[in-house]
Amino acid sequence: MKIPRFSRKTLCIPYAVFLLFFVLVPMLVILLFAFTDDAMHLSFENFIKFFSDPTKLSTIVYSLVIALVTTVVALLIAYPVAYILAQSKIKRKYVILMLFVLPMWINFVLRVNAIRELFNLISQVEGLDGLANANYFKTIFGMVYDFLPFMILPLYTTMMKIDKSLYEASADLGAGGFTTFARVTLPLSMPGIMSGVTMVFLPSMTNYVVSDMLGNAKVTIIGKFIYTYFGNDWHMGSMIALVLLVVVFLSTWLTGGFKADETVRGTNL
Amino acid sequence: MKKQVVFKCLKAGFIGLVLLLLYTPILLLAIYSFDKTDLIGRFQGFSFDHYIHLFTDSDVLGMIGNTLLLALIAALLSTVLGTAGALGMYYSKKRVKGVMQALNQVPVINAEIVTALALTVTFVAVNIERSWFTLIVGHMVICTPFVVLSVIPKLKQMDGSLYEAALDLGASPFKALMTVVLPQIIPGVISGFMLAITLSLDDYIVTMYTRPTGFETISTYVYNATTKGNAHTAVTLSSFWALTTIIFLIIVAIVIGSNLIGRRKKEENK
Numbered sequence: 001m002k003i004p005r006f007s008r009k010t011l012c013i014p015y016a017v018f019l020l021f022f023v024l025v026p027m028l029v030i031l032l033f034a035f036t037d038d039a040m041h042l043s044f045e046n047f048i049k050f051f052s053d054p055t056k057l058s059t060i061v062y063s064l065v066i067a068l069v070t071t072v073v074a075l076l077i078a079y080p081v082a083y084i085l086a087q088s089k090i091k092r093k094y095v096i097l098m099l100f101v102l103p104m105w106i107n108f109v110l111r112v113n114a115i116r117e118l119f120n121l122i123s124q125v126e127g128l129d130g131l132a133n134a135n136y137f138k139t140i141f142g143m144v145y146d147f148l149p150f151m152i153l154p155l156y157t158t159m160m161k162i163d164k165s166l167y168e169a170s171a172d173l174g175a176g177g178f179t180t181f182a183r184v185t186l187p188l189s190m191p192g193i194m195s196g197v198t199m200v201f202l203p204s205m206t207n208y209v210v211s212d213m214l215g216n217a218k219v220t221i222i223g224k225f226i227y228t229y230f231g232n233d234w235h236m237g238s239m240i241a242l243v244l245l246v247v248v249f250l251s252t253w254l255t256g257g258f259k260a261d262e263t264v265r266g267t268n269l
Numbered sequence: 270m271k272k273q274v275v276f277k278c279l280k281a282g283f284i285g286l287v288l289l290l291l292y293t294p295i296l297l298l299a300i301y302s303f304d305k306t307d308l309i310g311r312f313q314g315f316s317f318d319h320y321i322h323l324f325t326d327s328d329v330l331g332m333i334g335n336t337l338l339l340a341l342i343a344a345l346l347s348t349v350l351g352t353a354g355a356l357g358m359y360y361s362k363k364r365v366k367g368v369m370q371a372l373n374q375v376p377v378i379n380a381e382i383v384t385a386l387a388l389t390v391t392f393v394a395v396n397i398e399r400s401w402f403t404l405i406v407g408h409m410v411i412c413t414p415f416v417v418l419s420v421i422p423k424l425k426q427m428d429g430s431l432y433e434a435a436l437d438l439g440a441s442p443f444k445a446l447m448t449v450v451l452p453q454i455i456p457g458v459i460s461g462f463m464l465a466i467t468l469s470l471d472d473y474i475v476t477m478y479t480r481p482t483g484f485e486t487i488s489t490y491v492y493n494a495t496t497k498g499n500a501h502t503a504v505t506l507s508s509f510w511a512l513t514t515i516i517f518l519i520i521v522a523i524v525i526g527s528n529l530i531g532r533r534k535k536e537e538n539k
Contacts, residue, residue, distance in 0.1 A: 008356060012369065014353060015350050015353060015369070016369060018409070019372040022406055022409075022410050023372050023410065024372060026387035027375070030386065030387045084284060095524075095528060099288055100287075102520055102521075102524065104467070105516070106295065106517060107488060109491045110487065110512070111295075113298075113491055113495055113509070116495060117298060117301070120309060148291070209473050213492065223382040226382050226383075227477075234390050234393060238387075241383045244380055244382070245380075248378060248380055
């Protein structure tokens with residue numbers, strides 16, 4: 001009929017190609033590398049090695065425990081903060097919320113470095129020198145510090161969406177403050193909790209920058225493990241990455257995924 | 270009544286305490302950035318040494334330049350690719366849209382280390398040397414999905430008939446897109462760009478895996494200097510305290526500034 005005209009759909013072609021080559025193919029490549037040896041023959045050696053090595057398995061357990069503790073602590077701090085801010089009637093609560101997000105604009109590694117210096121200073125105080133070796137404590141503190149905004153933001157967004165008249169209705173029906181919280185606020189803020197938990201749990205399981213810089217290289221989490229194979233054994237590295245990939249997608253699936261459009265680093269602020 | 274006051278104080282106290290925890294490390298660096306020595310402990314005397322080092326040392330300036338240039342290139346490319354991708358996806362058939370959205374989620378959910386390793390192994394498999402190309406591709410992989418995610422909601426909010434109207438009035442599809450659709454989604458594009466910049470500036474893991482040899486950003490340098498530090502790195506490291514302080518002051522200034530502008534606008538509207 002006529003020459004094909006410019007169509008809006010064609011705009012997605014560059015990104016589709018990009019996704020294909022740099023997202024889909026790499027995933028297939030680590031799958032391939034995980035199950036082959038140096039001669040690129042099919043091999044289950046790495047798979048067996050991984051699941052029969054107690055150090056590797058215990059590292060996974062360690063990482064999960066550290067991530068779990070970090071997530072719980074972050075939730076216990078972030079939930080009251082979000083709740084208080086969402087309930088508050090002061091005019092400029094937007095500014096207070098911003099204060100919680102501001103430190104994120106400082107380079108991540110520089111922030112961790114700042115925490116390290118703070119701990120160094122505190123451990124020079126007599127009686128507090130035990131802190132120098134409290135590697136797990138420092139690692140978890142650093143992770144909570146760094147990932148706290150990821151928890152506060154989704155919680156705050158979901159709480160702000162709760163219809164205020166529901167609180168009044170609950171009070172009119174005779175519920176006290178606690179009952180209202182337990183039966184109205186908490187269930188309705190569940191989506192926010194789930195997003196926050198996913199956004200804190202996943203990086204704290206794998207982001208080895210914090211554990212390396214604050215844990216005196218004594219805390220090894222699974223992310224660091226992959227790095228030790230960097231450049232010398234791509235096949236074993238791929239195997240661990242593949243395991244991690246499965247763990248990450250399983251946990252995302254378990255927590256019901258997350259509505260990325262409302263939680264992504266305060267995009268909607 | 271009295272109970273309520275106590276409650277209010279408790280709430281304010283809690284918020285204050287958490288904020289104090291968040292800002293103590295940064296304030297500590299800010300104070301010691303004016304110290305003579307590069308050790309945190311006893312304050313040895315006021316000086317601008319770290320600031321002078323920050324602005325005169327060619328290594329330090331090089332690293333800052335690398336970090337900024339990389340973030341700018343990666344963010345610009347990601348924004349163009351992501352915005353076009355979001356537009357195309359939004360108007361595509363359900364199946365294409367579904368597949369692309371799923372793939373778009375992969376780098377968002379995936380651990381950065383897995384993304385980084387997968388890319389690197391792929392580059393190794395096809396014999397691509399690590400270079401600026403691999404570095405920028407690496408950063409684009411982590412940035413572009415977030416651009417897409419911040420543009421899509423704006424497309425959903427947009428009135429679809431505007432584009433049709435533009436076509437009916439004789440605009441070419443491309444022109445309609447540029448003059449009608451783009452202005453509607455521009456807030457999403459801008460926040461996507463800002464997000465891409467912060468993600469790239471913050472990144473350590475992907476940079477570490479995909480960088481060409483000898484290439485240092487602030488992140489890679491500070492990480493290496495902290496974990497395997499020596500006397501030479503201590504000097505550079507402490508000049509980054511000065512940098513932290515400067516960045517922090519700029520952010521505070523921007524926030525206060527935008528707040529004042531917001532307040533003035535509100536008053537004008539009244």
